[in-house]
Amino acid sequence: MDRILVSACLLGSRVRYDGRAKTSDDAQLAAWRAEGRLVSFCPEVSGGLPIPRPPAEIEPGADGLAVLDGKARVLTPTGDNVSQYFIIGAYRALDAARAANAVLAILKESSPSCGSLHHYDGTFTGHTTPGEGVTTALLTREGIPVFSEDHIPDAATYLATLHS
Numbered sequence: 001m002d003r004i005l006v007s008a009c010l011l012g013s014r015v016r017y018d019g020r021a022k023t024s025d026d027a028q029l030a031a032w033r034a035e036g037r038l039v040s041f042c043p044e045v046s047g048g049l050p051i052p053r054p055p056a057e058i059e060p061g062a063d064g065l066a067v068l069d070g071k072a073r074v075l076t077p078t079g080d081n082v083s084q085y086f087i088i089g090a091y092r093a094l095d096a097a098r099a100a101n102a103v104l105a106i107l108k109e110s111s112p113s114c115g116s117l118h119h120y121d122g123t124f125t126g127h128t129t130p131g132e133g134v135t136t137a138l139l140t141r142e143g144i145p146v147f148s149e150d151h152i153p154d155a156a157t158y159l160a161t162l163h164s
Contacts, residue, residue, distance in 0.1 A: 001037060002159055005097045005105040005139075007114050008042040010149050015042040019052040022108060026152050029106065039100040043113045043135040046096075047089025049082065056082050058112050060122035063131030064090075068138055074112050077124050086113055090135040097144055103162060105139055106155055109148035116146045 008015050011033070012023040032038055045051060054076040058064065062072030067083055068090065074083045090113065097105060107114030115133040120126070136146045147155040 001035065002104075002162065003039055003100045003102045004032060004037050004155070004159075005041055005093065005100065005102040005107075005144070006038045007106070007108040007111075007149075008040045008045075009108055010106065011038065011040045013040060013042065015045050015051055017044070017049075017051075017053050017055050022149075024149050024152075026149065028152050028156050029149075039096060039102055041093055041096050043089030043093040044085065045089070046092040047085040047087070049085045049089075054078070054080070055124065056086070056112055057120040057122045057124060058131075058133070060129075062122070063119070064112070064115075064134035064137030065132065065141070067134045068141075074134065075122070086134040089113060090138040093135045094138055094142055094144075097139065102144065104155055104158060105136075105144055105146045106149060106152060107133075107136055107146055109150055114146075116148045116151075 009022045010024040066072035074086045113133045113135040116136045118128040121129040
């Protein structure tokens with residue numbers, strides 16, 4: 001059975017920076033959960049950040065790959081550099097995906113860890129910018145495709161192509 005790494009917040013875990021979940025009501029995700037395919041994971045908590053915690057964003061003009069490569073930082077609104085927690089969490093997510101033989105990931109869009117198409121732009125104004133979060137950048141670089149909760153049908157199509 002193909003396994004899927006999924007952001008814990010999408011599965012109802014209260015792990016977000018504000019102590020909340022962002023539970024998905026997607027029927028396909030629920031079906032995969034019932035089949036036992038899902039591996040719940042929060043890279044930020046796994047990386048050592050508490051719940052709740054200050055929000056954090058990748059600094060303006062950068063993305064998750066730049067953070068992984070040491071060319072950018074993840075900062076809180078007060079300027080605290082929390083990059084190491086995001087990097088550690090990304091590598092732990094990769095380890096979890098590999099241990100479970102996950103063939104793809106479904107991660108929370110806009111997150112500085114999990115965004116796959118965009119992430120918050122580093123200004124703490126609610127605006128986003130194109131680019132991947134830290135965990136998504138690492139998983140993608142290592143050959144694990146990442147889809148957002150808004151693109152679960154695309155993930156299902158990808159999964160179907162693996163066995164056609």
